[in-house]
Amino acid sequence: MIDHLEIKNTTCLNCNIQENELFRTLNYAQINHLNNTKTCVVLKKKNIIFNEGSAVTSAYCIRTGKIKLYSTGIDGKKQIIQILKKGNVIGLTDLLKQNNHELTAETLEDSIICRIDKTSFLKLLNSMPVLKDNVASLLSNEISILTKEITNITQRSVRQRLAYIILILNDIYENKITMSRQDIADYVGASTENIIRELSSFKKENLIQIERNIILVKSQNKLKIIASY
Amino acid sequence: MIDHLEIKNTTCLNCNIQENELFRTLNYAQINHLNNTKTCVVLKKKNIIFNEGSAVTSAYCIRTGKIKLYSTGIDGKKQIIQILKKGNVIGLTDLLKQNNHELTAETLEDSIICRIDKTSFLKLLNSMPVLKDNVASLLSNEISILTKEITNITQRSVRQRLAYIILILNDIYENKITMSRQDIADYVGASTENIIRELSSFKKENLIQIERNIILVKSQNKLKIIASY
DNA sequence: CGAGCGATTGAAAAGACTCAACCACCGTGG
DNA sequence: CCACGGTGGTTGAGTCTTTTCAATCGCTCG
Numbered sequence A, B: 001m002i003d004h005l006e007i008k009n010t011t012c013l014n015c016n017i018q019e020n021e022l023f024r025t026l027n028y029a030q031i032n033h034l035n036n037t038k039t040c041v042v043l044k045k046k047n048i049i050f051n052e053g054s055a056v057t058s059a060y061c062i063r064t065g066k067i068k069l070y071s072t073g074i075d076g077k078k079q080i081i082q083i084l085k086k087g088n089v090i091g092l093t094d095l096l097k098q099n100n101h102e103l104t105a106e107t108l109e110d111s112i113i114c115r116i117d118k119t120s121f122l123k124l125l126n127s128m129p130v131l132k133d134n135v136a137s138l139l140s141n142e143i144s145i146l147t148k149e150i151t152n153i154t155q156r157s158v159r160q161r162l163a164y165i166i167l168i169l170n171d172i173y174e175n176k177i178t179m180s181r182q183d184i185a186d187y188v189g190a191s192t193e194n195i196i197r198e199l200s201s202f203k204k205e206n207l208i209q210i211e212r213n214i215i216l217v218k219s220q221n222k223l224k225i226i227a228s229y
Numbered sequence C: 001c002g003a004g005c006g007a008t009t010g011a012a013a014a015g016a017c018t019c020a021a022c023c024a025c026c027g028t029g030g
Numbered sequence D: 001c002c003a004c005g006g007t008g009g010t011t012g013a014g015t016c017t018t019t020t021c022a023a024t025c026g027c028t029c030g
Helices: A028-037 A092-096 A118-127 A129-155 A158-172 A181-188 A192-204 A220-227 B028-037 B092-097 B118-127 B129-155 B158-172 B181-188 B192-204 B220-227
Strands: A004-007 A038-043 A048-050 A058-064 A066-072 A078-085 A104-107 A111-117 A208-211 A214-217 B004-007 B038-043 B048-050 B058-064 B066-072 B078-085 B104-107 B111-117 B208-211 B214-217
Touching: A028 A038, A028 A111, A028 A118, A058 A092, A058 A118, A066 A111, A066 A181, A066 B129, A078 A129, A078 A158, A078 A181, A078 B129, A092 A118, A092 A129, A092 B129, A111 A118, A118 A129, A129 A158, A129 B066, A129 B078, A129 B092, A129 B129, A158 A181, A158 A192, A158 A214, A158 A220, A181 A192, A192 A208, B028 B038, B028 B111, B028 B118, B058 B092, B058 B118, B066 B111, B066 B181, B078 B129, B078 B158, B078 B181, B092 B118, B092 B129, B111 B118, B118 B129, B129 B158, B158 B181, B158 B192, B158 B214, B158 B220, B181 B192, B192 B208
Parallel strands: none
Antiparallel strands: A004 A038, A038 A111, A048 A104, A058 A111, A066 A078, A066 A104, A208 A214, B004 B038, B038 B111, B048 B104, B058 B111, B066 B078, B066 B104, B208 B214
């Protein structure tokens, strides 16, 4: 199923926990404890971590790499809901709802993912009250992003949304966006052809630069104006 | 600002707490405590409870009535994110993010709303661990609905989404939907004219019945097929 | 009774998608 | 080493959906 390689020499102690959205507030002893409950795997690009509809077995933490979270429509068309990177935790929502996965998580590049068994994770949550607060603020933040997203989609054109998504991706990819047109289209929620046209329009307008499959942002400000936020 | 009338004779003890999404697990003493920290107001239809951008001061609980939660786009166009009714809690997300309100809450009909001061609410949360778990599952559920919504919007036609929304409204309004075309349009995320056209199409197809401003669902099954879920 | 708002309808324009063809690059196998 | 096939990217043309604009209608409320 998962084309992985378990690795033994990764410890949470040398992971940048301070930048982890969930575990950043843990102290040394707690990180140590966390370390003992997790296992790490190396995943190649395009590997599925969990599939929508499958039972929730774990929470996952990204040590390196990038993940796309998407839902699949009836016709197989994908909608990317979120791109996650180093320091993000995946699968929290589904785990807390005590339900099956509603989204699919797939690596966008080679990644190191740490897995914490569901019951261990819940035990961890219950033993560290601060984690529950972190979870609540994480989830709230997620809701905020999603509601903004919905308003964007219903009220803005593909051109505007693309500008918005490029700015998000520019941040995640640290100024060197390497994402397929298909994935960008699945993120924006538009057809690939339309995305290609708008991209080349942005290029013509000197807002971005396209080198091979790398997109470089040349004018963040103008893109912001187009995205109008 | 708020056209309200404070009322003294409402107690949480005779409110249907068992059906409250957040407080349902409280025992008698806890409900009593909750009762002492809240105040209730009667709000007329079209009253704004809080406005996007304003500071978060409280959490709110709906005793009777219905509320729409929406965000406003640049051009003033609204996007309804959620309709809430008796037993729902409003403002949780913004309160937990420690930020200003990102959505506006407005009554859709005359309602009785109970208010719990922000610090009291947080104190309450901290004193009753079970509440934090409820909060987490509430938020997770919300996320699940929103992600589904996003996929719906990008992948389905207005006709399909309208069918979907009508089924949701039919549930909330208990088989007698009384909502303006404008509000339905703002919920579906489409133009009013388009919604009117699709509604009259549904009527022609005998899926719904329209009496004055009341929409009655005649074939839930066929609507489900159109919404395809 | 008149103003005004919500609902409705028609026609035209804009936006987005689909389909089809073609290109460019890359890795493979002969 | 090169031909081949496949994948991802690109472009054009036509079609469909949805929006916009404008006009009309009907009802309610002062």
